Amino acid sequence: MLRDPSLKYRPFPTVDLPDRQWPSRTITKAPRWLSTDLRDGNQALIDPMDAEKKTRFFDLLVKVGLKEIEVGFPSAGATEFDFISGLVRDGRIPDDVAIQVLTQSRRDLIERSFESLEGAKTAIVHLYNAVSPAWRKIVFGMTRDEVKTIAVEGAKVLRDEAAKRPNTRWQFEYSPETFSTAELDFSVEVCAAVMDVLRPTVDAPIILNLPATVECATPNVYADQIEWFGRSIPNREAVVISLHTHNDRGTGVAAAELGLMAGADRVEGCLLGNGERTGNCDLVTVALNMYTQGTDPRLDLSNIDEIVKTVEYATRIPVHPRTPYAGDLVFTAFSGSHQDAIKKGFAAQAARNDTLWEVPYLPIDPADLGRSYEAVIRVNSQSGKGGVAWVLEQDKGLKLPKRMQADFSRHVQALADESSRELNAADIWGAFERAYLPGDADRFELRDYEETGASGERVFVGRVAIDGEERSLSGRGNGLISGVIAALADSTGPALDVVDYSEHAIGHGAGAQAVAYLECRTGDGRTVWGVGIDSDIATASVRAVLSAANRA
Ligand SMILES: CC(=O)SCCNC(=O)CCNC(=O)[C@H](O)C(C)(C)COP(=O)(O)OP(=O)(O)OC[C@H]1O[C@@H](n2cnc3c(N)ncnc32)[C@H](O)[C@@H]1OP(=O)(O)O
Numbered sequence: 069m070l071r072d073p074s075l076k077y078r079p080f081p082t083v084d085l086p087d088r089q090w091p092s093r094t095i096t097k098a099p100r101w102l103s104t105d106l107r108d109g110n111q112a113l114i115d116p117m118d119a120e121k122k123t124r125f126f127d128l129l130v131k132v133g134l135k136e137i138e139v140g141f142p143s144a145g146a147t148e149f150d151f152i153s154g155l156v157r158d159g160r161i162p163d164d165v166a167i168q169v170l171t172q173s174r175r176d177l178i179e180r181s182f183e184s185l186e187g188a189k190t191a192i193v194h195l196y197n198a199v200s201p202a203w204r205k206i207v208f209g210m211t212r213d214e215v216k217t218i219a220v221e222g223a224k225v226l227r228d229e230a231a232k233r234p235n236t237r238w239q240f241e242y243s244p245e246t247f248s249t250a251e252l253d254f255s256v257e258v259c260a261a262v263m264d265v266l267r268p269t270v271d272a273p274i275i276l277n278l279p280a281t282v283e284c285a286t287p288n289v290y291a292d293q294i295e296w297f298g299r300s301i302p303n304r305e306a307v308v309i310s311l312h313t314h315n316d317r318g319t320g321v322a323a324a325e326l327g328l329m330a331g332a333d334r335v336e337g338c339l340l341g342n343g344e345r346t347g348n349c350d351l352v353t354v355a356l357n358m359y360t361q362g363t364d365p366r367l368d369l370s371n372i373d374e375i376v377k378t379v380e381y382a383t384r385i386p387v388h389p390r391t392p393y394a395g396d397l398v399f400t401a402f403s404g405s406h407q408d409a410i411k412k413g414f415a416a417q418a419a420r421n422d423t424l425w426e427v428p429y430l431p432i433d434p435a436d437l438g439r440s441y442e443a444v445i446r447v448n449s450q451s452g453k454g455g456v457a458w459v460l461e462q463d464k465g466l467k468l469p470k471r472m473q474a475d476f477s478r479h480v481q482a483l484a485d486e487s488s489r490e491l492n493a494a495d496i497w498g499a500f501e502r503a504y505l506p507g508d509a510d511r512f513e514l515r516d517y518e519e520t521g522a523s524g525e526r527v528f529v530g531r532v533a534i535d536g537e538e539r540s541l542s543g544r545g546n547g548l549i550s551g552v553i554a555a556l557a558d559s560t561g562p563a564l565d566v567v568d569y570s571e572h573a574i575g576h577g578a579g580a581q582a583v584a585y586l587e588c589r590t591g592d593g594r595t596v597w598g599v600g601i602d603s604d605i606a607t608a609s610v611r612a613v614l615s616a617a618n619r620a
C-alpha cells in the first residue's frame with residue numbers, strides 16, 4: 069500500500085444540493101422490486117446457472133413474491149436464449165409477473181432479445197450503455213454526443229421491435245450504466261433523449277434505472293444524485309426511478325435505502341446480495357430492514373432457510389453465517405451478557421403477552437423467518453449462567469432457580485475451558501447429571517422409603533445404601549424433607565439446613581415428571597445444591613435431599 073494514497077486516488081466529488089430533502093424522509097412503503105439474480109447474479113458466477121438451476125431459482129422468486137424478474141441476457145448465447153424462450157413457451161410465468169431481459173445497445177443484440185420474448189404477455193426490455201467519463205474515454209473512445217447516440221439508436225430499435233409485436237404488453241427500461249460516476253447533467257440529457265424516442269406516459273412509464281455500477285462514494289452521495297436526477301428529469305410522472313446498487317464499499321444496501329428516501333420508486337438487486345464483484349444490493353436485507361420498522365415489504369421471506377438453500381444451490385456460493393437475517397449465526401448469542409438479556413427478553417415478552425417485539429439483541433423475531441428459538445443461545449467459554457439455564461430449559465424442561473444457575477454455570481464453565489469448544493445440549497445435560505444426579509461416587513443412594521405421621525409431624529422410614537452398605541433409616545420432621553435430613557444426620561450423614569426449596573413439573577400428561585431443587589447450608593457454612601427427578605413429586609424431594617447430602 070502507498071504511504072500517500074492521494075498520489076493514486078482522489079476523493080469522490082460531492083453533489084451541490086444544499087436544499088436536499090432526503091435526510092429528513094423515512095421509508096414508509098415498499099418499492100417495486102426487481103430481482104436480477106438470474107442476470108447480474110448469474111453473470112458473476114464461476115459456473116453460470118444451467119436451465120435447471122435457473123428454473124428452480126425462478127420458481128423461488130415467484131414464491132417470494134417478486135413481480136419483476138430479470139431472467140437473463142438473451143443474446144449472450146443459447147443457454148440464456150433457450151431458458152427465456154422456454155419460460156414463455158411453457159407458460160411458467162404467472163400473469164402478475166413481468167420478466168425482464170437485458171441487452172447492450174446494439175441492433176443485432178436487441179433484435180435477438182425480442183425474439184426470445186416472442187409470445188410473452190408482458191415483458192420489460194432493458195437497454196444499457198455506459199455514460200461516465202472513464203467509459204466514454206477508455207471503453208468506447210467516444211464523445212458525449214456519440215455516447216448519447218448509442219442510447220438513442222438503441223431506443224429506436226426497442227420502439228420498432230416492440231411495434232412489430234403488439235400482442236405483448238411492452239415496458240422499457242433504460243440504464244445509463246455507471247450513472248453514479250457520471251456527470252448528472254449528462255445522465256439526464258441521455259435519459260431525456262431516450263424518452264423522446266420511447267415517449268413514456270403516466271400510464272405507460274419508462275423505467276430509468278440509475279446504477280452505482282461500481283460503488284465509489286458514501287451512500288449519501290448516491291442519495292444526492294438520485295434526488296438531483298428526480299428533480300431534473302423532464303416528465304417525471306412518466307418515469308419510474310429505479311435503483312441498482314453494488315456493494316464495492318460495503319454499503320450497497322445503505323445506498324439503496326437512502327436512494328428510496330431520495331425519491332426512487334423501484335429497487336433492483338439479488339437475494340442475499342449475489343452479483344458482480346462484491347455483489348448487488350441484497351434485496352432480503354432491504355426488505356427485512358423495512359419489515360423491522362413496521363412496513364410491509366410485500367415480499368414473503370417467511371422461509372429464510374429455503375431461500376438460503378436455493379440460492380446456495382444455484383450459485384454454488386455459500387451464504388456467510390453473518391449475512392443479515394439469513395446467516396446461520398445471526399440469531400445466536402454465545403456471550404453471557406447477550407444470553408442473559410435475550411432470556412429476560414423472552415420472559416418479559418411472554419409476560420406482556422402483546423404483539424410488539426422487544427427482545428434485546430434480536431432486532432427481529434426469528435420465528436417470522438421460519439427460524440426456531442433453539443439456536444438463539446449456544447454455549448461456549450464466553451457464556452454465562454443465563455445461557456446455560458436456557459439450553460437446559462429448552463432441552464430438558466428444567467427451570468433452575470436463579471442461585472442454582474450460578475452454581476451449575478461453574479461446572480459448565482470448567483468443562484468449556486477444558487474442552488475449548490462449543491458445548492451442545494448433550495454436553496450440558498452430561499455436566500448436570502455429573503453435578504447433581506445419582507452417580508457411582510455418591511455416598512448415599514435411595515433404595516425405597518415410606519412416609520408416615522400425622523398432625524404436623526412427618527416420619528421418613530427408608531432403606532438407603534450408605535457407602536455401598538444398605539441401612540434402614542428413620543427420621544422425624546415437620547415435613548418429609550426435614551424427616552429425611554434428620555434420618556441422614558442420625559446415621560453419619562451431614563447436618564443440612566434448608567435455605568430454599570422449589571419444584572415443578574416437566575412435561576405434561578402420563579409421562580410427566582417432577583423435579584425438586586434444594587439449597588442447603590452445611591455445618592461448616594458451605595452452600596450445596598441437591599436435585600431430584602422422579603415421576604412422583606414427594607420422591608423427587610427425597611432424592612433432592614440425598615443429592616444435597618452427596619455434595620455436602
Ligand atoms: C454492468 C453490467 O453488468 S452490464 C451486463 C454485462 N453482462 C454481460 O456482458 C453478459 C453477457 N454478455 C455477452 O454475452 C457478451 O458480452 C455479448 C454477447 C453481449 C457481446 O459480446 P461481444 O460481441 O463478443 O462483445 P464484448 O463482450 O467483447 O463487448 C465489447 C464490445 O461491446 C461494446 N459495448 C459494451 N457495452 C455496450 C453497450 N451497452 N452498447 C453498445 N455497445 C457496447 C464495447 O464498446 C465493445 O465494442 P468493441 O468491440 O467495438 O470495442
Ligand SMILES: CC(C)C(=O)C(=O)O
Pocket residue numbers: 108170196243245246277279280281282312314
Ligand atoms: C446493466 C446495469 C444496470 C448494471 O448491471 C450495472 O450498472 O451494474
